Amino acid sequence: MREINVQTVRDTVKELVIKANKVLPDDLCDCIKCGQRAETDELPKKIMGELINNLDCAKELDVPICQDTGMAVIFIEIGQDVHFVGGDLYESINSGVADGYTDGLLRKSVVRDPLDRVNTQDNTPAVIHTKIVAGESVKIKACPKGFGSENMSKLKMFTPSATKEDLMNFVLDTVKSAGGNPCPPMVVGVGFGGDFEQCAYLAKEALCREVSVRNSNPVYSEMEAELLKRINETDIGPQGFGGKTTALAVNIEVAPTHIAGLPAAVNIGCHVTRHAEKTI
Numbered sequence: 103m104r105e106i107n108v109q110t111v112r113d114t115v116k117e118l119v120i121k122a123n124k125v126l127p128d129d130l131c132d133c134i135k136c137g138q139r140a141e142t143d144e145l146p147k148k149i150m151g152e153l154i155n156n157l158d159c160a161k162e163l164d165v166p167i168c169q170d171t172g173m174a175v176i177f178i179e180i181g182q183d184v185h186f187v188g189g190d191l192y193e194s195i196n197s198g199v200a201d202g203y204t205d206g207l208l209r210k211s212v213v214r215d216p217l218d219r220v221n222t223q224d225n226t227p228a229v230i231h232t233k234i235v236a237g238e239s240v241k242i243k244a245c246p247k248g249f250g251s252e253n254m255s256k257l258k259m260f261t262p263s264a265t266k267e268d269l270m271n272f273v274l275d276t277v278k279s280a281g282g283n284p285c286p287p288m289v290v291g292v293g294f295g296g297d298f299e300q301c302a303y304l305a306k307e308a309l310c311r312e313v314s315v316r317n318s319n320p321v322y323s324e325m326e327a328e329l330l331k332r333i334n335e336t337d338i339g340p341q342g343f344g345g346k347t348t349a350l351a352v353n354i355e356v357a358p359t360h361i362a363g364l365p366a367a368v369n370i371g372c373h374v375t376r377h378a379e380k381t382i
Contacts, residue, residue: 108194115198118244137347146345172246251284282342301365
């Protein structure tokens with residue numbers, strides 16, 4: 103049994119929320135650069151260039167990539183041989199988020215209630231997803247999620263008669279209806295299966311996967327490639343001004359489901375779909 107003080111978790115979460123908001127993963131940066139090279143018209147090529155310049159400036163000036171520093175989504179995988187000491191795990195995670203958003207000078211965007219809309223002033227509580235795994239380590243991934251793109255996401259409960267094409271059309275229609283609102287080029291996270299809430303979780307998990315990693319099942323990796331192709335043929339383009347680069351990646355995650363249903367969810371991320379992780 104390995105003991106881990108929750109202060110270590112708090113410090114790690116603080117570090118990750120700041121890092122995620124200021125430095126985009128390398129593989130996503132590479133996709134944006136490839137998108138600029140793929141554009142042939144002057145306007146989309148110029149816009150992609152400005153996006154790249156924005157990333158460089160954020161890194162050089164040590165400021166957030168985007169003014170919407172998001173609602174903190176924390177994925178934490180806990181080895182079953184780990185014992186936390188020194189306090190409450192969830193309190194330590196939220197304390198790390200609060201410290202990160204305060205000390206990192208990140209915009210605080212969380213309100214305490216959907217109707218009274220009073221800001222909590224520290225960007226907590228975070229959305230926390232916990233998974234128990236084998237071993238004695240803890241992996242923490244921070245995924246700040248802005249709501250310009252989050253608001254464009256959709257979930258639909260299909261019947262088992264739905265075809266592969268029906269599912270792909272649902273994803274495509276969601277992207278088309280989003281248009282330029284989610285600050286494209288976007289990353290598209292897709293979940294198939296499970297039940298109502300697991301399907302949405304799968305889409306979020308897919309969105310936070312490295313864009314260089316494809317689904318291990320050839321059926322779904324082919325769907326990822328085909329959907330990316332179709333999305334980039336919509337001519338929505340960078341920031342909605344037209345062009346060849348509407349999406350940078352489509353990531354699909356799946357789970358077993360009930361004989362009577364086929365849930366599908368699409369979680370859209372902007373061109374700065376941010377995440378940072380660390381294992382302790």
